[in-house]
Amino acid sequence: MPEERKDAASILTKVNDYTWDIPMTYKPGMRVPGRIFVSRELLKSLEHDTLEQTANVATLPGIQKYAMAMPDAHSGYGFPIGGVAAFDRNTGIISPGGVGYDINCGVRIIRTNLTADEVRPRMKELIELLFHEIPSGVGSKSKIRASDSELTDAFLHGAKWAVESGYGVPEDIEHCEENGFMKIADPSKVSEKARNRGKPQLGTLGSGNHFLEVQYVDEVYDEEVANVFGLHKGQVTVMVHCGSRGAGHQICDDYLKILDKATHKYGIVLPDRQLACAPAESPEGQNYFKAMAAGANYAWANRQVITHWVRGAFARFFRRDMDDLGMNLIYDVAHNVAKLEEHVIEGEKKMVYVHRKGATRAFPPGHPDVPAVYRKVGQPVLIPGSMGTPSFVLHGTQTAMELTFGSACHGAGRVSSRAAAKREFYGETIQKELAARGISVRATHPSIIAEEAPGVYKPSEEVVDVVHQLGIARKVVKLMPMGVAKG
Amino acid sequence: MQGERNEKKYEYLYHIADAKFRAYGSTMEEAFENAAMAMFNVMVNTSKIEAKELRKIEITSPDIKMLLAEWLSELLYLFEVDGIVFCEFRMERIEKTGEGFSLTGKAWGEPIDLSRHMFDTQVKAVTLHELEVQEKEDGGFWVQVVVDT
Numbered sequence A: 001m002p003e004e005r006k007d008a009a010s011i012l013t014k015v016n017d018y019t020w021d022i023p024m025t026y027k028p029g030m031r032v033p034g035r036i037f038v039s040r041e042l043l044k045s046l047e048h049d050t051l052e053q054t055a056n057v058a059t060l061p062g063i064q065k066y067a068m069a070m071p072d073a074h075s076g077y078g079f080p081i082g083g084v085a086a087f088d089r090n091t092g093i094i095s096p097g098g099v100g101y102d103i104n105c106g107v108r109i110i111r112t113n114l115t116a117d118e119v120r121p122r123m124k125e126l127i128e129l130l131f132h133e134i135p136s137g138v139g140s141k142s143k144i145r146a147s148d149s150e151l152t153d154a155f156l157h158g159a160k161w162a163v164e165s166g167y168g169v170p171e172d173i174e175h176c177e178e179n180g181f182m183k184i185a186d187p188s189k190v191s192e193k194a195r196n197r198g199k200p201q202l203g204t205l206g207s208g209n210h211f212l213e214v215q216y217v218d219e220v221y222d223e224e225v226a227n228v229f230g231l232h233k234g235q236v237t238v239m240v241h242c243g244s245r246g247a248g249h250q251i252c253d254d255y256l257k258i259l260d261k262a263t264h265k266y267g268i269v270l271p272d273r274q275l276a277c278a279p280a281e282s283p284e285g286q287n288y289f290k291a292m293a294a295g296a297n298y299a300w301a302n303r304q305v306i307t308h309w310v311r312g313a314f315a316r317f318f319r320r321d322m323d324d325l326g327m328n329l330i331y332d333v334a335h336n337v338a339k340l341e342e343h344v345i346e347g348e349k350k351m352v353y354v355h356r357k358g359a360t361r362a363f364p365p366g367h368p369d370v371p372a373v374y375r376k377v378g379q380p381v382l383i384p385g386s387m388g389t390p391s392f393v394l395h396g397t398q399t400a401m402e403l404t405f406g407s408a409c410h411g412a413g414r415v416s417s418r419a420a421a422k423r424e425f426y427g428e429t430i431q432k433e434l435a436a437r438g439i440s441v442r443a444t445h446p447s448i449i450a451e452e453a454p455g456v457y458k459p460s461e462e463v464v465d466v467v468h469q470l471g472i473a474r475k476v477v478k479l480m481p482m483g484v485a486k487g
Numbered sequence B: 001m002q003g004e005r006n007e008k009k010y011e012y013l014y015h016i017a018d019a020k021f022r023a024y025g026s027t028m029e030e031a032f033e034n035a036a037m038a039m040f041n042v043m044v045n046t047s048k049i050e051a052k053e054l055r056k057i058e059i060t061s062p063d064i065k066m067l068l069a070e071w072l073s074e075l076l077y078l079f080e081v082d083g084i085v086f087c088e089f090r091m092e093r094i095e096k097t098g099e100g101f102s103l104t105g106k107a108w109g110e111p112i113d114l115s116r117h118m119f120d121t122q123v124k125a126v127t128l129h130e131l132e133v134q135e136k137e138d139g140g141f142w143v144q145v146v147v148d149t
Helices: A046-058 A117-135 A148-164 A168-174 A192-201 A222-231 A245-265 A283-318 A397-402 A417-426 A427-437 A445-449 A460-470 B027-042 B065-081
Strands: A013-016 A019-022 A034-036 A067-077 A078-090 A106-115 A211-220 A233-243 A330-332 A336-347 A348-357 A360-361 A381-382 A391-396 A407-409 A440-443 A473-486 B010-013 B019-025 B053-061 B084-096 B099-113 B133-135 B141-147
Touching: A019 A046, A019 B099, A034 A046, A046 A067, A046 A078, A046 A106, A046 A222, A046 A391, A067 A407, A067 A460, A078 A360, A078 B019, A106 A117, A106 A283, A106 A381, A117 A211, A117 A233, A117 A283, A117 A440, A117 A473, A148 A168, A148 A192, A148 A211, A148 A283, A192 A245, A192 A283, A192 B065, A222 A391, A222 A473, A233 A283, A233 A473, A245 A283, A245 B065, A283 A330, A283 A336, A283 A417, A283 B027, A330 A360, A330 A381, A348 A360, A360 A381, A381 A407, A381 A460, A417 A445, A427 A440, A427 A445, A440 A445, B019 B027, B027 B065, B027 B099, B027 B141, B053 B065, B053 B084, B065 B084, B065 B099, B065 B133, B065 B141
Parallel strands: A034 A067, A440 A473
Antiparallel strands: A013 A019, A019 A034, A067 A078, A078 A348, A106 A233, A106 A330, A211 A233, A211 A473, A336 A348, A360 A407, A381 A391, A391 A473, B010 B019, B019 B141, B053 B099, B084 B099, B133 B141
């Protein structure tokens, strides 16, 4: 439990059961109010720092409507995790602090034709295989030996590069946010250091909260939309959660320093140095945006390569070919990214840089950026649970466009620190408890499991229910974990 | 974490998702060394690491806080790219220059060996959030860092 907890409720003004505002009087320099989307129950675990960081975002130039925090919000650095903010293209800023180090950390779900009953008896062996097939953890090296030109192509064309290099099928690209790459990316804006870090890690999962999970559809809330997404009860799915690895971390690091200088140059006053920023259309701002997009593309390439290996492992394990297994990509979402998007603000269409840091885009039915196959129902919104807790697939809505710049939460949200988790939980015990519930966990060693124990996160159901009740995304299916591999 | 003369070299503070620590020293150089120890101990127990390989580090920064962030970032970079996990640090000098501050330091460690080194979660980056370099009233220095994990 946090050592320091001031009463968040005493600061906030209630708008409705799921919407709470931080008034502009809370902190000098706030240009708009803060807006936190939580239930009364989730409000209890909201840290004071989360409010503080949301209020800090509200001071940034050109911010539109509100500095927002999604239901899974917790404190981070710069923006809170779960933070969403949009900045006017002409008067606003762009900030690496609003994206984070793990640029385009994201999630994808792959469907299968397998049933939970078929897979369950062999789950332990399967997760062991996946753990060995997909490199994960500190110091792990990829099986790919990417050349300099391949790395450049990955920065430029993301998942498209991966598919064209033999890692996947063309349909995969159509089922990624941005079709798997942001066109604005410019590898010449990426430093040599970022390249050196990224090169050996293309095709690795990483560590921390990143994972690969075998799941099954436990409950269907919306039969019609589930059909469109190709999901039905009892079906096995695979979730991949990872990002841009050292490449993204270094890009963020490099540009924080550049934008730190730009902040002074453009006379921007900041409450937190991590919010270093520049006018969105300034050379510094655009250089960051182009490098960030390259980092985002690297992440899409990374998840695509991993997908290919997952399919290969399944095919060998079940002795069935990939087509027969029906392992199509349902969707791939970014949850740490800035995008130039059109939104309606006070009745007028406006181009804004939407920053989502630990938040998922949730575009509605009919939106041109939603893949044609899903356009009638809205984009799939993928919300991973923590280890051992359910994940959810939702669909985007018009309400999200009105309330949250087309955004929803990205996960469960932590309530307890890694250090506290290691004091409180024993990895082996957690592993046994999960095994008793039919969930096989394979990690490099037990303390990794303790750090990510289910008890350190808010209940994913509670977070997703707030999203559903608000209507910023609507529940489609619930996915229960069967096997988890993590570094 | 206790030092040899029962002086605290560094301590971890509460942060919900990332790692936050303070490091202490009778000189600023020593506080920078201890900050590096604190950062690597987020990932691995450095007492099990041998000081077999040396890397020399020179950095210039516009201000002292950024110098601290860049020192730690450079060590992370070498950890990832050269694959060396560090366990000993020697800050030779921190100097004020015309444009800001500079440092010359050394770090010793050994190549990552996953069969012997047990890593917890990786430190991804050194943030500028709540970054502090302070001189204590009774002499000595303390620094504060939040790293992204």
